[in-house]
Amino acid sequence: MRNALETARTFSTLLMYPEVRQDLLDCQDELEFMAILKRTEQEQQEQQKDERKIQQEAIKSAASFERPEDERFPVGVGIWHDIKRRVPHYLSDFTDGVTGRHSLHKLLSATVFVYFACVLPSIAFGTLNDRNTHGAIDVKKVMVSQTIGGVIFGLFSGQPLIILSTTAPLALYTKIIYEFSHWMHVDFLPLFSLTGLFSCAFLVVYSFLGLSRVMKYTTRSVEEIFALFIVVAFVVDAMRSLSSDFYTYFDPASCSRAINQTSLTGNTSDHSG
Numbered sequence: 001m002r003n004a005l006e007t008a009r010t011f012s013t014l015l016m017y018p019e020v021r022q023d024l025l026d027c028q029d030e031l032e033f034m035a036i037l038k039r040t041e042q043e044q045q046e047q048q049k050d051e052r053k054i055q056q057e058a059i060k061s062a063a064s065f066e067r068p069e070d071e072r073f074p075v076g077v078g079i080w081h082d083i084k085r086r087v088p089h090y091l092s093d094f095t096d097g098v099t100g101r102h103s104l105h106k107l108l109s110a111t112v113f114v115y116f117a118c119v120l121p122s123i124a125f126g127t128l129n130d131r132n133t134h135g136a137i138d139v140k141k142v143m144v145s146q147t148i149g150g151v152i153f154g155l156f157s158g159q160p161l162i163i164l165s166t167t168a169p170l171a172l173y174t175k176i177i178y179e180f181s182h183w184m185h186v187d188f189l190p191l192f193s194l195t196g197l198f199s200c201a202f203l204v205v206y207s208f209l210g211l212s213r214v215m216k217y218t219t220r221s222v223e224e225i226f227a228l229f230i231v232v233a234f235v236v237d238a239m240r241s242l243s244s245d246f247y248t249y250f251d252p253a254s255c256s257r258a259i260n261q262t263s264l265t266g267n268t269s270d271h272s273g
Contacts, residue, residue, distance in 0.1 A: 019102050078210035118165045125166040132175040136188050
């Protein structure tokens with residue numbers, strides 16, 4: 001027999017899903033109510049079994065990196081293992097969104113949410129890139145490139161749930177590459193394209209050699225240091241822009257020079273008239 005706390009916890013788990021609550025409200029009699037509870041319990045048990053299976057597979061996959069023979073970085077073995085692991089689930093990754101109960105409703109709501117979650121950063125960082133590159137990369141180009149890259153990644157990466165979007169480090173790198181191209185007196189867009197191609201080549205080499213295993217030797221401090229660098233860079237850039245706007249529009253000396261220039265222009269036009 002369950003005590004009151006266990007019973008309350010069981011019902012709170014069952015009633016946390018909106019579709020289950022709606023089905024229970026629509027029941028006509030006690031038998032239908034009990035049938036829905038039984039069905040929900042079975043679904044939860046199956047879901048827990050699937051979660052345990054996924055966790056076991058993840059543990060086995062992580063443990064395979066610890067084997068001594070994997071430390072030699074064999075060429076292409078990691079990619080081949082990833083393909084064998086993902087091929088059985090490739091179609092289900094796309095069909096799970098339209099099959100099952102209330103799946104289409106969840107798919108539409110998630111699509112709308114993710115759309116705005118991706119569009120807003122694209123507009124923000126696209127505007128920043130437009131200012132940093134003097135129009136060479138604007139909002140339209142950022143959104144088109146993000147759309148094409150996201151579709152290609154979703155179709156051929158085996159991980160369609162990963163969402164690609166423009167981030168602050170990319171905007172910072174874009175600005176650095178633009179300043180470097182201006183300093184070297186070369187065209188920005190060809191240099192930017194070559195930078196992307198070289199990065200792609202490095203990623204291909206890393207993938208074939210399985211160098212992602214090296215990440216197990218890193219700590220969280222590496223990520224924190226990188227994030228701190230990005231924050232400091234953007235704060236300095238913001239303070240520089242704020243200082244420039246202040247000396248342009250609010251500095252007394254600049255304002256007096258602007259007023260004198262305006263008055264001189266007006267006097268010149270009066271004399272000419």
